[in-house]
Structures are given as structure tokens and as C-alpha cells.
Amino acid sequence: MPRRSAAALATSGEVLRLIRTGEAVTRAEIGRVTGLSRPAVALRVTELLERDLVVEDTEGPSTGGRPPARLAFNAAGGVVLAASLGASRTQIAACDLAGAVLAQAEVAIDVEEGPGVVLPLLLDTWEGLLGELPSARVRGIGMGVPATVEFAAGRTESARVMASWTGVVIPPILAGRFPVPVFVDNDVNVIAIGEHHAAYAGEIDDLLFVKVSTRIGSGVISGGHILRGALGAAGEIGHIPVRDGGGVLCRCGTIDCLDSVASGTAILRDLRAKGREVATLSDVVALVRAGDAETMSVVREAARQLGEVVASAVNLLNPAVVVLGGDVAETFQPMVSGVREVVYRRSTALATRNLRIERSRLGPGAGITGCALMVLGQILAPDAVDASLARSVPRVAQLR
Numbered sequence: 368m369p370r371r372s373a374a375a376l377a378t379s380g381e382v383l384r385l386i387r388t389g390e391a392v393t394r395a396e397i398g399r400v401t402g403l404s405r406p407a408v409a410l411r412v413t414e415l416l417e418r419d420l421v422v423e424d425t426e427g428p429s430t431g432g433r434p435p436a437r438l439a440f441n442a443a444g445g446v447v448l449a450a451s452l453g454a455s456r457t458q459i460a461a462c463d464l465a466g467a468v469l470a471q472a473e474v475a476i477d478v479e480e481g482p483g484v485v486l487p488l489l490l491d492t493w494e495g496l497l498g499e500l501p502s503a504r505v506r507g508i509g510m511g512v513p514a515t516v517e518f519a520a521g522r523t524e525s526a527r528v529m530a531s532w533t534g535v536v537i538p539p540i541l542a543g544r545f546p547v548p549v550f551v552d553n554d555v556n557v558i559a560i561g562e563h564h565a566a567y568a569g570e571i572d573d574l575l576f577v578k579v580s581t582r583i584g585s586g587v588i589s590g591g592h593i594l595r596g597a598l599g600a601a602g603e604i605g606h607i608p609v610r611d612g613g614g615v616l617c618r619c620g621t622i623d624c625l626d627s628v629a630s631g632t633a634i635l636r637d638l639r640a641k642g643r644e645v646a647t648l649s650d651v652v653a654l655v656r657a658g659d660a661e662t663m664s665v666v667r668e669a670a671r672q673l674g675e676v677v678a679s680a681v682n683l684l685n686p687a688v689v690v691l692g693g694d695v696a697e698t699f700q701p702m703v704s705g706v707r708e709v710v711y712r713r714s715t716a717l718a719t720r721n722l723r724i725e726r727s728r729l730g731p732g733a734g735i736t737g738c739a740l741m742v743l744g745q746i747l748a749p750d751a752v753d754a755s756l757a758r759s760v761p762r763v764a765q766l767r
């Protein structure tokens with residue numbers, strides 16, 4: 368009987384998944400979907416109710432007689448702490464178990480000051496935010512950092528970019544204050560997760576997010592999940608070499624990376640070399656608005672170089688949508704149209720048949736949303752829920 372083996376597999380974690388996705392929301396439905404006996408369903412549901420992961424609602428449409436209790440995922444059953452570290456500013460938040468922001472703060476801090484300064488500041492800020500909330504049972508922490516991260520270990524790499532962070536294993540430091548699961552990922556991966564969930568979930572499973580800011584990076588959503596590669600180094604589009612970069616040394620130590628010819632830093636450098644007085648990207652925006660021909664040609668050239676690399680990525684990955692984010696892409700319409708032009712010309716016909724190339728819809732909030740969702744995806748996965756139930760002693764047992 369195949370039903371029996373399915374029943375053996377349906378753990379409490381799996382039952383939570385059914386309730387969260389709405390596939391089964393009454394005890395009878397859970398029994399039907401899983402093949403579990405009534406007592407087995409009751410046991411699992413009780414476990415989830417006791418852990419505040421599920422709530423029960425007996426009010427339903429009155430059709431005569433008592434309606435069956437409907438079960439719902441309890442987004443208020445805990446808090447995840449999120450931090451999205453940028454080169455110059457960091458967003459910090461406490462979110463509910465659906466990823467909605469409950470309290471947030473933004474601090475101006477240079478990540479180059481190092482983990483010894485940045486991490487204690489994060490911990491103190493989270494503590495302050497938790498103080499604003501009525502109840503705050505922390506269930507996990509998620510953090511995005513502007514560096515390559517060996518995901519499983521939560522260890523930062525990229526020696527030449529964030530020197531003081533090289534080899535730092537972040538999770539144990541944060542878990543010292545909040546003893547919960549901690550996940551650290553590259554900032555662009557985190558933004559890609561946030562952008563996908565908020566703007567495209569349920570519609571698109573394959574998305575390439577390209578962030579063009581001070582640096583260039585990308586996050587790949589493939590089949591609905593972030594693609595990290597073997598260790599977490601996937602998506603480093605900024606360090607793919609371009610063909611005719613002119614011999615520029617990249618911060619990673621090699622020559623003519625995309626990052627060294629098309630990033631915000633590169634655009635500023637090229638304009639200064641042409642005698643324009645530009646301190647920040649807003650100065651570049653002003654020149655674009657004023658129709659300065661030299662500035663337009665520098666931005667167009669950056670767009671062309673970016674487009675060539677994105678075209679290769681499109682051939683390799685066949686995404687349904689390419690999202691361009693980061694302050695450079697979001698500010699310069701010529702950049703988006705430039706990339707679009709090159710990609711449609713240089714990628715294969717099938718890869719571009721239904722391809723959309725769009726600007727980010729989520730903007731600066733994507734990092735925080737993505738951090739929270741990254742944690743929730745991990746701690747609410749059936750295996751993780753079962754492991755945490757096995758570790759903790761249920762309230763009923765404590766009472767007896």
C-alpha cells in the first residue's frame with residue numbers, strides 16, 4: 368500500500384508546509400493529503416500549535432453545525448532579525464515570520480571599519496528594535512554582506528574588497544548574543560531573493576538580477592531558488608573579463624573585469640579623466656539630464672560592456688526576466704536601454720523570445736526583505752522544523 372509509506376514520511380515539518388502553502392488547512396484535509404491517521408494528524412498539529420507556528424480559527428462560514436477548525440501559519444509566532452550591509456549604509460530590521468518588517472533602522476557605517484565595529488553595532492541595534500516590539504521570540508538571523516560568502520560556513524571571502532572581513536566566520540559571533548540559526552549571504556543574492564519574492568513570485572521561476580552600483584554583481588534565481596554554486600561564488604558577473612576593456616586593473620587583481628569598466632566607480636573615473644568634475648553619481652545624473660555628450664557616451668559605453676556580459680549570461684541561463692538594480696541602473700535609463708539593445712542582438716533567438724529586461728521594482732527595501740526570506744526559507748523548511756522540534760521539550764511534557 369503506497370499510502371502507508373507516504374504516511375511514514377509526513378512529519379510535523381511537512382504538515383507545517385502544507386498549512387503554510389494552503390494545500391491543506393483542516394485536520395481532515397491534512398489526513399487526506401498525507402494519508403496519516405486522525406491521531407497522527409492531531410499529534411503533529413498539536414506540536415505546531417504548542418510552538419506557536421500555527422494558529423487555529425474556528426470561525427468560518429456558518430453552514431449549520433460546527434465548522435471544522437481552520438489552521439493557519441502564524442506569522443506572528445516569532446521574529447527574524449535582518450541586516451543588509453552596503454558599502455556606505457546598512458539597513459537593519461526585525462521582521463515577522465512572513466518577512467514583513469516590524470521595526471527598522473538605517474545606520475551610516477563603513478563596512479571597511481571591520482567586523483569588530485560593525486557586528487556589535489548590529490547586535491545593539493537589533494536589541495533596540497526588539498525593545499519596540501510587544502513580544503519578540505527570535506527564531507533566526509539573516510545578513511547580506513558586500514562580499515563573496517562561503518554560504519554553508521557563513522564565512523566571508525574577497526580579500527581585496529573587504530580586507531578586514533576576510534575569513535571571518537560571522538554566525539557564531541551573532542549567535543553569541545542571540546542563540547538562533549544565522550545565515551549570511553552575498554548582498555546581491557539577498558536582493559535577488561527579495562526582488563523575486565516581492566515582484567515575481569508565482570509568476571516567474573528564472574530570474575537574473577544584476578546590481579550596478581559602486582560595484583557590479585548578480586544573483587541568479589533558477590527554478591525558483593537562488594543558485595549559489597558549489598561554495599557560494601556563483602553570480603560574480605562583475606569579474607567576467609570583457610573583450611576590449613583597454614587594460615584596466617580590477618580590484619580583484621586581474622585585468623579588464625566588467626566591474627573595472629562599467630561600474631559606477633568606473634564611470635566616475637572615466638568622466639574625471641575627460642575633465643568632468645564629478646564627485647558622486649548624482650553629479651553624473653545632472654550631466655546626463657543636461658544632455659552632456661561626453662557623459663552620455665561614457666554611460667553608453669558602460670551599458671554596451673554590461674550588455675555583452677549579460678548577453679552571455681542569458682545564453683547560459685535562459686532567464687525569463689533580467690532585472691537591473693542598484694543606483695546606476697536605477698538612475699540611468701540610457702543604461703537599461705543600452706543593455707536591452709545588446710542583449711537582444713547578441714543572445715540566441717530562443718533565449719530572448721519571451722525575455723523581459725526591467726528595472727528593479729523593489730528598490731532599496733529588497734535587501735531587508737531578501738535577508739528575512741532567506742532565513743525563513745531555511746528555518747521553516749520541513750527538515751529544519753523537525754530538527755528543532757526534536758531538540759526542544761514541548762510545553763506539555765514540561766508540565767507533566
Ligand SMILES: [Zn+2]
Nearest residue numbers: 606617619624
Ligand atoms: Zn575583477
